[in-house]
Amino acid sequence: MRHINQVLVVGAGPTGLAAACALSFYGIHCRIVERRTKPCELSRAVGIFPCTIRRLLKVGVPDILTSEAMKLCKVEYLQAGRPLLFLDNRGDAYKEYVGFGLPQNRTEEILREFLLEQGVSVEYGVAAVEVDPGDRGVTVVLSDGSVEDFDWLIAADGVHSTVREQLGIPFPGEDLPQPWGVADIDIDEGCDSDLISVDIQRPGNQFTIVLPIGRQRVRVVAPQPDALEALGQPLKVREIRRSGSFQISIRQAESYRFRRVLLAGDAAHCHSPVGGKGMNLGIADAIAAVETIVTGRVDSYSTERHKIGAATIRKTEVARRIITSNSSISKGCVRTLAKLIATFPVVRQAYIQNLTRL
Numbered sequence: 190m191r192h193i194n195q196v197l198v199v200g201a202g203p204t205g206l207a208a209a210c211a212l213s214f215y216g217i218h219c220r221i222v223e224r225r226t227k228p229c230e231l232s233r234a235v236g237i238f239p240c241t242i243r244r245l246l247k248v249g250v251p252d253i254l255t256s257e258a259m260k261l262c263k264v265e266y267l268q269a270g271r272p273l274l275f276l277d278n279r280g281d282a283y284k285e286y287v288g289f290g291l292p293q294n295r296t297e298e299i300l301r302e303f304l305l306e307q308g309v310s311v312e313y314g315v316a317a318v319e320v321d322p323g324d325r326g327v328t329v330v331l332s333d334g335s336v337e338d339f340d341w342l343i344a345a346d347g348v349h350s351t352v353r354e355q356l357g358i359p360f361p362g363e364d365l366p367q368p369w370g371v372a373d374i375d376i377d378e379g380c381d382s383d384l385i386s387v388d389i390q391r392p393g394n395q396f397t398i399v400l401p402i403g404r405q406r407v408r409v410v411a412p413q414p415d416a417l418e419a420l421g422q423p424l425k426v427r428e429i430r431r432s433g434s435f436q437i438s439i440r441q442a443e444s445y446r447f448r449r450v451l452l453a454g455d456a457a458h459c460h461s462p463v464g465g466k467g468m469n470l471g472i473a474d475a476i477a478a479v480e481t482i483v484t485g486r487v488d489s490y491s492t493e494r495h496k497i498g499a500a501t502i503r504k505t506e507v508a509r510r511i512i513t514s515n516s517s518i519s520k521g522c523v524r525t526l527a528k529l530i531a532t533f534p535v536v537r538q539a540y541i542q543n544l545t546r547l
């Protein structure tokens with residue numbers, strides 16, 4: 190391993206935290222700065238893939254994630270309210286591919302606790318303000334007025350990345366005009382705690398996803414500002430924990446590297462939450478970034494991660510367009526695919542692997 194004095198991680202979302210965990214695991218001194226003054230209490234992502242847990246285990250993060258998370262073994266697809274496909278993935282054949290549900294803020298907390306055990310704490314209320322990358326290191330002006338030199342910088346500062354903008358790395362793509370809604374609710378009954386319910390191709394290009402995030406708590410997502418209003422079959426709501434809307438952008442940075450700065454996570458790519466891949470992809474970027482720094486293979490980082498990011502965006506977009514499309518061709522294709530998945534175990538296996546593999 191080459192000698193590295195210090196790496197700066199900008200941003201303490203899941204990507205930045207995973208990067209700092211990996212750096213600590215490899216014995217590299219790091220600092221992690223976060224513009225917020227305290228951890229974010231809201232959860233965006235709820236789905237964690239087994240491959241993400243394996244990646245985190247490899248860099249020493251203990252397996253608390255699987256013991257706490259909800260195992261999302263069953264998926265039902267409805268087409269405009271009518272049953273289309275039901276998959277019960279509890280068997281051994283699917284063990285490696287079944288996703289887990291855990292609120293993002295809890296995942297972040299687990300990563301922060303691991304980091305603390307390694308002697309690293311997130312520096313809250315400190316932002317990277319200016320970044321000047323050279324051939325041998327990076328000089329950074331922080332919001333507390335200090336100017337520091339680092340060997341490498343990992344920019345995990347989210348979709349509006351200051352670092353990416355400072356370096357002038359283009360972030361081409363589009364912003365969807367329609368806001369989407371998300372609601373986390375406690376329900377009285379009728380919640381199968383391992384069932385994801387996806388109702389697609391409803392009139393008006395609508396769909397809803399209902400997925401368990403606790404014993405009697407579900408997350409509802411829909412492509413309209415009020416997610417609950419979009420529900421075909423109303424749930425018995427006990428308490429609305431959170432309800433809001435968000436805007437979707439589909440963008441990817443042209444390059445994930447500029448000299449000694451590596452972009453990772455939403456700073457490098459963003460897309461719709463269909464398929465729940467964003468955080469998983471960010472954590473994979475983070476660990477790959479650290480491993481390329483450690484092994485001196487950093488030249489390959491941008492090309493390799495850009496290719497994986499582009500493929501993920503492509504698949505996510507195909508899925509988003511299909512599930513929101515009301516065209517008869519699209520509906521016919523979906524019904525045929527559902528039949529193939531239900532009839533042929535090999536198609537079903539390939540489909541399930543694709544859902545949670547990156």
Ligand SMILES: Cc1cc2nc3c(=O)[nH]c(=O)nc-3n(C[C@H](O)[C@H](O)[C@H](O)COP(=O)(O)OP(=O)(O)OC[C@H]3O[C@@H](n4cnc5c(N)ncnc54)[C@H](O)[C@@H]3O)c2cc1C
Pocket residue numbers: 199200201202203204205222223224225233234235236237293315316317318345346347348350351352371410435453454455456462464465466467468469470471
């Ligand atoms: C409704 C919704 C549901 C989703 N569901 C899923 C899901 O189920 N599974 C999944 O994998 N993904 C999901 N995603 C996507 C996922 O939430 C994001 O991909 C993930 O949060 C990206 O993590 P990140 O660490 O790269 O960026 P962020 O989480 O945005 O973190 C970036 C951090 O950097 C900080 N920062 C910014 N600028 C600076 C600066 N200059 N200096 C210091 N700090 C700075 C910010 O304050 C922030 O804390 C969902 C998204 C949404 C909106």
